Amino acid sequence: ESIREDSALVFDIHDWLVSDLSGIGELVKAAISRPGREGRATFDRERSWLESVKAFPENLNLRAKLTFRPEPQAPFASVPDGRYIPVSIHYSFAKLPERPMEPRVADDRVGYFMTVHKDFSNDDRDDFFVRYVNRWRLEPKGQPGPDGRVEPVKPIVYYLDPNIPEAYRPYIKAGVEAWNRAFEAAGWKNAIRAEMLPEGADAEDLRYPTIRWNTSDQPGYGAIGPSIVDPRTGEILDADILIEANMVLGFKRDWRTKVSPGVAIQEMLAASPEELAFAAAGGEVASLGAALAAQGATLRALLVAEGEIAPGEPVPMEYVGQALKWVTMHEVGHTLGLRHNFRASVDTPIEKLTDPAWAEERGVFSSVMDYPSVNLEAYGTGGYFYNPGVGSYDRWAIAYGYTPDAARAAELAREAARPGHAYGTDEDARGPGALDPTVNVYDLGADPLAWGRMRADRIAKLWPTLADHVLTDDSRYADLTDAYRTLLGEYSRALAAAVKYIGGQYQYRDHVGDPDGRAPFVNVPKAKQQEALALLRTHAFDEAAFALPRDVLARFGANRWSHWGENNTWNGRIDFPLLEQVLELQTALLNQMTHPLVFARIRDAELKFGASEVLTIPELMNGLTQSIWSEVGSGGTRNIPALRRDLQRAHLDRMTEILVTPPARMPADARAVARMLLEDLDRKIAARLQASGLDDYTRAHLRESRARIEK
Secondary structure: OOOOOOOEEEOOOOHHHOOOOOOOHHHHHHHHHHHOOOOOEEEOOHHHHEEEEEEEEEEEEEEEEEEEOOOOOOOOOOOOOOOOOEEEEEEEEEEOOOOOOOEEOOOOOOOOOOEEEEEEOOOOOOOOOEEEEOOOOOOOOOOOOOOOOOOOOOOOEEEOOOOHHHHHHHHHHHHOOOOOOHHOOOOOOEEEEEOOOOOOOOOOOOOOOEEEEEEEOOOOEEEEOOOOEEOOOOEEEEEEEEEEEEHHHHHHOOOOOOOHHHHHHHHOOOOHHHHHHHHHHOOOOHHHHHHHHHHHHHHHHHHHHOOOOOOOOOOHHHHHHEEEEEHHHHHHHHHOOOOOOOOOOHHHHHHHHHOOHHHHOOOOOOOOOOEOOOOOHHOOOOOOOOOOOOOHHHHHHHHHHHHHHHHHHHHHHHOOOOOOOOOOHHHHHHOOOOOOOOOOOOOOOHHHHHHHHHHHHHHHHHHHHHHHHHOOOOOOOOOHHHHHHHHHHHHHHHHHHHHHOHHHHHEEEOOOOOOOOOOOEOOOHHHHHHHHHHHHHHHHHHHOOOOOHHHHHHOOOOOOOOOOOOOEEEEEEOOOOOOHHHHHHHHHHHHHHHHHHHHHHHHHHHHHHHHHOOOOOHHHHHHHHHHHOOHOOOOOOOOHHHHHHHHHHHHHHHHHHHHOOOOOOOOOHHHHHHHHHHHHHHHHHHOOOOOOOHHHHHHHHHHHHHHHHHH
């Protein structure tokens, strides 16, 4: 627009901001699309404007109100007029430091978010990439003290917004300042603290990294910790953590879950490339809030069963505080630069889950950057349900990223194989390529298989007396339904921990010559793979799985609130669809266990480690068939109940898919084995149909199954 006297250029950026510069229109379009009908969302400039401008010494924040015209009309109760969708877009322009920070070169053995660019002027590298970790600037003030530590000129200060409820502030403050122990390992003292946001200060001011309390009608997260980073060096300039009130309320007293059992399994094991890219950029898995609420409900059921609290009472603040402190440590860790560490639980032996001294020194899980399950084993032992402070991995990772000595950092990175330094992140834990059974969300202990069995057994023992734990005078019977469904989701997470053992390999990030370094992939022993298959057969596919007393099922009630924001049916059913819910869980497990990449890994593992060291494709598929069709393989006259008939049909569906319309990358060996097993099954069904005394359901089911196999 003009050139000032000091030669500064003046640009009019109004039309950049009052436009779909952010590309949010694509998300709006996706939100209104329906199966078979792609939605349209046209940007309406006449109904869009610049809503606010805030100028601070180090940043300029602008908010634009954009309006989109949807076609068809928006089916959202949250907009006043379905013909228009208003969206607020927030822009931050941050001033970069005049003196760039000395960067820390990243290392793939330690989990940091990175600032990455290519330097084409330097051909000393293999690929031109320059990778820096994201971290705050810490510069020493004076000389180190007798303990070898030095205070920073400018410590890292997080400001607590006054909107945080007073009862929760001590736990959040403690969660921030627990990180001092990690910074001490890096050579700093008094490096980080929490204070209340000064009166008159604005949380949008870059000079005030904040922790704020957020309440959403439909929360899309439990807590998040985004930051603003200098793209030249990886220096973190600002961070703003949000903690969602719904997550804490749900942990305290809500039996309800919005995650079905099958979805819970998907969230543990499956992930799209887009989800993994989002996580690598710093995003939280959206299920965290719902998972933490479900953990609180499971803990609550245990406390009622043990007589510590009465039915209807909330989880005591002691336990809520432990969870809230861990969530705070986790989100602060993200804003210190750390990525998720979903392998951290493997650093704690199962027997140490009850040891408070171990937890205080090394953690219930060695990194607060894990997504753990609530440590129910701690009940009655004086142990901790969540980490009381940062873990051994956290101290190592912060020492690597924040030590002023780059040479020491390079030495620290070579300690990846040391006990307490286990690391695996999002792309190692989830998605079709994930193969290490020790890298999981929502598990605990060095042996996830043993933990999964313990957790599943504990939950199953709660079911027969669940009504006594939930229902009180004048309570709704719907609470019992919600509690069962929540516990069923936790049961499914416990079983999901076993899936990656099958065809699994332990994955390590060690470099050549590291002390106690390990091979990049180590076979999961065949005995362990067989144990995992046995656990899944017993708890998910055998006849005795999901046994529920009729008197408990008869008291499952329905939600009868009929207004916006409430669902009073389950996909149209007023009564609880138990058979559908259990089948969804079983189908999700079955599909994960028979994924094309599982079969492909098994074949390659046979070459790499020897066929005798691997659970083979025939052994896996035959084991599943034996459990699922046990009524057909045994002698005598045995009718097949509805729960089993549904599972057997799902198994036929999957075998048919593998054989007739195989998913991409399905090995031919898996198709051949599926054909062989179906032929064997057909012969057994034919023999079973010769038995007398079968009821009409069973006879019709077996005849239909034969017809489907023959077709």
